[in-house]
Amino acid sequence: MSSNSSESTAGGPGGRWARIARASLAPARAFQTSSRTPLLQVLKTAVAAVIAWIVCSFIAPQQVPVFGAIAAIIVVQPSVNQSFTRAFERSIGVIVGVVVAEAAAFVFGSPGWLILAAIVISLLVGWALRFPQSSTVQIPISAMLVLSIGAQTPGYAVERIIETIIGALIGVVINWLIVPPVAxxxxxxxxxxxxxxxxxxxxxxxxxxxxxxxxxxxxxxxxxxxxxxxxxxxxxxxxxxxxxxxxxxxxxxxxxxxxxxxxxxxxxxxxxxxxxxxxxxxxxxxxxxxxxxxxxxxxxxxxxxxxxxxxxxxxxxxxxxxxxxxxxxxxxxxxxxxxxxxxxxxxxxxxxxxxxxxxxxxxxxxxxxxxx
Missing domain, CATH: 1.20.58 (Methane Monooxygenase Hydroxylase; Chain G, domain 1)
Known part of the structure; x- marks a missing residue:
């Protein structure tokens, strides 16, 4: 009786299924952190994204205000100082990316290879100007979107800059107003x-x-x-x-x-x-x-x-x-x-x-x- 019980818990079907379950969950645990992001920060991020979406929808009604919401989400950080830094970095990255895209389109027109060239040039510009990683990555993203979407949408580049700055400002204000964290x-x-x-x-x-x-x-x-x-x-x-x-x-x-x-x-x-x-x-x-x-x-x-x-x-x-x-x-x-x-x-x-x-x-x- 005891041997059967031992077999079912350690080496029997029950134990085997438990080991299989633990093994299947191991890859998921590798992506988990030891502690959660504070719920208040999650809620503040959601509030900032919703407000940025509503405000930016009035700036360019014909466009889905994705970029303002993205800026708000990125800017809400664990501290107000980090929010200011992220807002500045993202805004600078977007502006430089738009300038690179507009300059490339003005010089080369709109050949098919221009988007790839703009990505490479944008990364080199970020490196040459010693921008932080967040701004350096943002430059080619903005340039790529301007060249691919903005070519069919007049005023897209300017609207993208305005939308990003508004979303970033909303993220800073929300993080400053709603119980800023003190560590x-x-x-x-x-x-x-x-x-x-x-x-x-x-x-x-x-x-x-x-x-x-x-x-x-x-x-x-x-x-x-x-x-x-x-x-x-x-x-x-x-x-x-x-x-x-x-x-x-x-x-x-x-x-x-x-x-x-x-x-x-x-x-x-x-x-x-x-x-x-x-x-x-x-x-x-x-x-x-x-x-x-x-x-x-x-x-x-x-x-x-x-x-x-x-x-x-x-x-x-x-x-x-x-x-x-x-x-x-x-x-x-x-x-x-x-x-x-x-x-x-x-x-x-x-x-x-x-x-x-x-x-x-x-x-x-x-x-x-x-x-x-």
């Missing part, structure tokens, strides 16, 4: 994650300096410290995206202070990351078991724990997301006085000196952030 939360989360990880690495360095560890754990700590660089790059990208989302955004005034705090914290964390990574390398390269006997090593370990505490305090005071187990309440800063270092032994002066200099810079940055 502050990803920036908050990325900066907070980086701060938490830096604090954890500093506590790991303190453990290496204050208690016995093996080579594998020290090597793992170095790897974790090196992973701070990708986290820093991710946080910087999130802050840059947030800054872009605020450009030309009517809600920017209420969010600029928050973003400025994130940017300042990220600058501070960038310096701390460099120093923490240097400390991890120094300990990994110059560690020996007698390092625990150095009185200054214990002092450095304690300062690292205090620095981790105060870094979490800085993140908490900046209202960044903090894990519940890391909440510090109204605790005061722990970095109250500089470390008084003793002369290290000749075998350890390189690693102790390196750690002290990195610790000095870490302390300066964290104390400075607390005092602000």
């Amino acid at each position: 502050l939360k990803p920036a908050h989360d990325a900066v907070a994650s980086l701060g938490r990880e830096v604090a954890a690495i500093m506590e790991g360095l303190a453990r290496v300096l204050s208690e016995p560890t093996d080579s594998a754990s020290r090597q793992l700590l170095l790897v974790e410290a090196r992973l701070l660089r990708p986290m820093q790059a991710k946080a910087q990208a999130a802050v840059d995206l947030a800054e872009e989302s605020l450009r030309f955004n009517p809600r920017r005034s209420s969010h600029r202070a928050e973003l400025a705090t994130d940017a300042a914290l990220l600058t501070m964390l960038g310096i701390v990351v460099t120093r923490v990574l240097g400390m991890a390398r120094s300990l990994n390269d110059h560690f020996d078991e007698s390092l625990h006997e150095e009185p200054t090593a214990a002092g450095i370990a304690e300062e690292l724990r205090r620095a981790a505490h105060d870094l979490r305090l800085v993140m908490q005071n900046a209202a960044l997301p903090v894990a519940e187990v890391e909440l510090l309440g109204d605790e005061p800063p722990a970095l109250t006085a500089p470390l008084q270092a003793l002369m290290p032994s000749p075998e350890h002066w390189i690693v102790i000196g390196s750690l002290l200099e990195d610790l000095r810079r870490v302390r300066e940055e964290i104390v400075g952030a607390i005092d602000k």
Whole structure:
């Protein structure tokens, strides 16, 4: 009984059909993203396309207002600044494409090969003028449509330019009016994650300096410290995206202070990351078991724990997301006085000196952030 059940679920017809279904869906999943476009942006795009279609239908009643609707759809972007950029790029691409088509028709007439020649010339013009990819692609499309459709429709080229500009303007206005997106939360989360990880690495360095560890754990700590660089790059990208989302955004005034705090914290964390990574390398390269006997090593370990505490305090005071187990309440800063270092032994002066200099810079940055 159990063997039959196992066969039906794993190797029997039921299991076989399940595998076939999963295999058939695999190509479809390859074209899917991990997250959907926000529904609000989809609705804004639809509204912009409908309005552009209605408005442009009055400009050229004899033509279907496809190009105005296309411009509106393309221009509605995740940020208002990107909408302005796309509107400008598409308008310039259409204008240059129309000029190329009109000039080619004026010089060569209307032979059958002219459309292919105009496509090649348009691409070269976009390349020569160093246009972005979106404008470069738009030039040959506009030239091709003008030469193929416009030859039978007087005034087609001018109407296409006007229609595209109107559709682009409608897309910008709709994206500006209907709840323009503000990408502050990803920036908050990325900066907070980086701060938490830096604090954890500093506590790991303190453990290496204050208690016995093996080579594998020290090597793992170095790897974790090196992973701070990708986290820093991710946080910087999130802050840059947030800054872009605020450009030309009517809600920017209420969010600029928050973003400025994130940017300042990220600058501070960038310096701390460099120093923490240097400390991890120094300990990994110059560690020996007698390092625990150095009185200054214990002092450095304690300062690292205090620095981790105060870094979490800085993140908490900046209202960044903090894990519940890391909440510090109204605790005061722990970095109250500089470390008084003793002369290290000749075998350890390189690693102790390196750690002290990195610790000095870490302390300066964290104390400075607390005092602000």
